[in-house]
Amino acid sequence: MKRLIILIFILFFKIFPLDLDGVRSIKHWELLQEHGVKVEWSNHHEYPISKAEVTLDHNIKDIALIIENLENYPKIFKRVTETHRLGEDIVQIVLDLPFPFAGRDYVIQYVKHTLEDNLWVFSFSSINHPKEIKKAGHVRLPNASGIWILNPLSPNRTKVTYAWNGELLGNFPDIGLTRAWITQGTEVLTWLNESMSSKGQ
Numbered sequence: 086m087k088r089l090i091i092l093i094f095i096l097f098f099k100i101f102p103l104d105l106d107g108v109r110s111i112k113h114w115e116l117l118q119e120h121g122v123k124v125e126w127s128n129h130h131e132y133p134i135s136k137a138e139v140t141l142d143h144n145i146k147d148i149a150l151i152i153e154n155l156e157n158y159p160k161i162f163k164r165v166t167e168t169h170r171l172g173e174d175i176v177q178i179v180l181d182l183p184f185p186f187a188g189r190d191y192v193i194q195y196v197k198h199t200l201e202d203n204l205w206v207f208s209f210s211s212i213n214h215p216k217e218i219k220k221a222g223h224v225r226l227p228n229a230s231g232i233w234i235l236n237p238l239s240p241n242r243t244k245v246t247y248a249w250n251g252e253l254l255g256n257f258p259d260i261g262l263t264r265a266w267i268t269q270g271t272e273v274l275t276w277l278n279e280s281m282s283s284k285g286q
Contacts, residue, residue, distance in 0.1 A: 103132055103230040106208055108248045117267050124270040126251060126263070132228065133262065135251040137270025140244050143281045145237040148245065149205050151280055152233050153197060161280045162273060171216045179220055187255055191229035192217045208232040224255035247273055 114125035114136065123138045141148065151161060155176045158165040167179035171192065179190040195209035211229040231249035238244055251266050 103130065103228055103250055104208070104210055105129075105134065105230050105232040105248055105250075106206070108134065108136065108232055109234070117263055118271070122271045122274045124267050126266055133251040133266075134248055135266040135270060136246065136248040137274050138244065138246045139274045139278070140238065140242060141274075141278050141281065142242055143278075144241050145205055145235045145243045147281060148235055148243055148277070149197075149207070151277065152207050152235075155195075162276050164269075164272065169218060171214045175212065175214055177214075177217055179223065182257075186257055188220070188223040189226050189253065189255070190220045190223045191226040193229060203237055205235040205237075206232065224253075226250075226252065226254060228252055245274060245277070 108129070111127050111129055111134070114127045116123075116125050118124040121139070124135065126133055126135045128134070151157070155168050155178070156170065158168050158178065164180050164182070165178060166181050166188070167177075169177040169179075171177055172194075174196065175192065175194050177190060177192045179188060181188050191211050192214050193209040194212045195207060197205070197207045199205050209229075209231055211227055228250055231247065234246040234248075236244040236246070247270065249269075251262060251269075253262065253265065257265070
């Protein structure tokens with residue numbers, strides 16, 4: 086009976102999209118990088134969840150505008166090569182990985198909202214869509230999911246948290262995952278800050 090319950094639990098989270106809205110309730114994180122951009126990871130519902138955090142000297146509303154403008158991602162995040170809007174809240178994102186690894190892509194549905202404690206949240210989960218583009222030479226990430234959490238510390242100071250499913254699939258070796266998570270978390274938040282600074286915000 087116990088095995089059956091465990092099996093049902095695993096199948097539930099394999100069938101339904103991985104939701105990271107509850108990432109703040111995860112208690113146990115393994116620290117991968119402490120200085121600069123803080124990067125950690127944890128196992129959540131059988132998936133490796135990575136988390137990157139940094140405090141930026143920018144207004145929360147200005148940061149939110151960049152995060153929610155997915156069409157502009159190729160100009161902000163250098164590993165994003167293409168974005169295709171498939172619906173009002175559905176976007177396909179194409180990523181480039183360093184040689185010799187194949188690129189990745191995923192289709193996500195997103196939602197944004199402000200919580201009672203003034204946190205701004207932008208979360209997304211992978212879905213299938215009839216208009217999605219099959220990218221030759223790319224590995225589809227069917228379990229892609231993530232969440233941005235912005236916490237205003239002052240009018241021009243914001244704590245930025247970005248968490249995502251660190252699963253890379255394809256030919257990417259498991260031994261290289263922790264290094265990849267450190268690189269991704271550092272790059273994403275560094276490029277976000279550079280974009281804000283270049284706009285003088």
